[in-house]
Amino acid sequence: MTTTTVDAPKSTLSRIIAAGTHQRVLAFASLIVLLIGFSIASPNFMQTSNMLAILQATSVNGVLAIAVTLVIITGGIDLSVGTMMTFCAVITGVVLTYAGMPLAFGVVAAVITGAACGACSGTFVAKMAIPPFIATLGMMLILKGLSLVISGTRPIYFNDTPGFSEISRGSLIGDFIPSLPIPNGVLILFIVAAVTAYILNRTVLGRYCFALGSNEESVRLSGVNTDRWKIAIYALAGSIVGIAGLLIASRLNSAQPALGLGYELEAIAAVVIGGTSLSGGRGSILGSLIGALIMAVLTNGLRVLSVAQEWQTVVTGAIIILAVYADMMRRNKKS
């Protein structure tokens, strides 16, 4: 048995980057091409203010995409992230505006609400063996309904909580470096991405994400309590959705109970463009981040070029199909 090993020892960093890179390199290259293309097409595109607008527009969808990436890597899907985000925002509204509690309570409430909702979905999937598509479809409707019931179908404004809108719109970095007024929403997106990427690649929870998506039965036969881990993964995804809820409520300075539907599909689109396999076992946070950026750049760039919004949607759809097709072609060639 002297077959040469396939990959020579590499640094840990390069291996993390190497895992399933092709699609991500492709996605990243597309992002660069888009940026260059739009810059050439319009001088208004490559402006600092416009770049910041793109980043700001990415923040909510980016955080949601990160959440749903975790679930998709396990081989599942989460259709409830959009309405769950709204539900978390509404609960925050209840805590801050109705109950008049301090800001920190609202933040914690959003994250805990998200984690609890995620744990519910996870329990349906793991313990009751309901397919993730159905379980989270149910959750999507339940949470949409609950948001409307709790809020009495009216928006909840955060006018009594000074500083709430700063969560998304303020700029901590800008306070220190005035020339770099990166909004907090964007900062939070990158922090969430970094922390989640660390969890995914360096912790037991992350390891079981990939393992479950790769071969669940094998993980179970290895004596791992797969149900418990699955619930934990859905709960973690839910708590990240809670953060998205804070971001959107802060940006709108209100919890809009009718909002939310459609966000889950945008998030899944970003994940898919970023090269995470819908069949599970493979994927990355960086990829989903790039995917979300591509979608935001497209929307923004086409708007700068005065293309009608209807066409932007068509282009996004086409990009999704192209991205997945490119991935399939590559995989077929390999096998």
Added chain:
Amino acid sequence: MSYLVEMKGIEKRFPGVHALKNVRFDLRPGEVHALMGENGAGKSTLMKIMSGIYARDGGEMFVDGNPVTPDGPRAAQDLGIGIIHQELSLMNDLTAAQNVLIGREPRKRLGRLDEPELNRQTAEIFASLNLDMDPRTLVSTQTIARQQLIEIAKALSYNPRVLIMDEPTAALNDAEITELFKVIEKLRSEGVGIVYISHRMDEIKRIANRVTILRDGAYIETVEAADTPLSKIIQLMVGREVTQKAPTIPDTSQSPVALEVRNLSRGKEVRGVSFDVRKGEILGFAGLMGAGRTEVARIIFGADPRDEGEILVAGQPIDIRTPHAAVEAGIGYLSEDRKHFGLAVDMTVRANVAMAHMEEFTNRAGVLNEAAMKETAIGYISQLGIRTPSDMQAVRLLSGGNQQKVVIAKWLLRDCDVLIFDEPTRGIDIGAKSEIYALLEDLAAQGRAIIVISSELPEVMRLSHRIAVMCEGRLTGILPGGEDTTQEQIMELATQRDSALRVAEDVL
């Protein structure tokens, strides 16, 4: 003599099958105890009970004399019982080390992984196996044989006192098998008890101390490996088949050739396979698991692409690239996994029979003609003796044998001249088996060309007019059917590996 593990009166039932009937088994420390039997004899089921994957329906199990009931893989591991599964159960997207230590990853605080320690521990296990592999290698980049070795490393990482190996050598080459046997010797000398399941007779003689034989879910006998001839073991395994008559072989030498295959190749799985089958003939395909028989069938049926080779139907070369084209050419394929590929199990018998030939039952507007479908279905139910309360019964409620007949009815309706049966009696009771055999003989007598792929030697010998034997993707020989061909002759061809061939050529 004290036993590591002792099992008595084990019972297991699955819906429609009595899988284990009052089975006993025991294992001493430091011995290799081979568990033998045909496919479906209950070996894997018994071992899944021992390793906590299945719960037993009856009987007792003792470890070190204490009664135990492992209620999951974890519980069995805690008792020191490890298992290497027959099907590879690795996580392809993870590295070798991540697979080996799944569930027991070295951790730092807050659930953080200690990856260097993980790789170090795995490297140690690999070294003890003389396995040259980087622990950080992705499993999906490895060959099946090397994946098998990762699986073995995983089982050993639990430091088991009892190690169950279910066909561990099915995918290994000679050098790798030798390496594996060295590991087994080492474990044996350390007092580990090993349960060894294999279909390869030569291996049993090489490493087993004792052999227990199961047949049709029942315990037959336990013998000492050293002083029991292989022929005796085979006889115990096949039991009933010894007295069974060989088929009467019709003279088909004047019949036209229905299907001819020339130099069929696909990667390493199928290498230069050529054969023909005449109308009215039953050609059996024998070989060990992974010999490439199903792959040949799938290529002929257009389900997999071929690298090379020609397919001739009734003398005409036909470019078959899709199953649709194969069906058009009159070739039917009944896959080994009926539930996945052959049947819509939740639909009725009537709907399943009609499925393959819908155009016959629809008018121009696309509306289904239920009356005609019913008539056809009832016709086949009586012709094939399908036991079902009515043609509106859901297929999943039928027994395995009757489900198989529904699949056959589907293909008869398409009027195929060549029918390929892949493991036609897998999971079917003995009584139903003989009915399926009679049915295949009828089909041949009607002038159809029949190819039967089977892992059960007695079945191949019972049915075939000629027997094609494959090993590692090559057709190693075609033997005449009937009483003159022995199991030993077939096994010899089925284990005629590349290296063996090379030696033979050197001698010549």
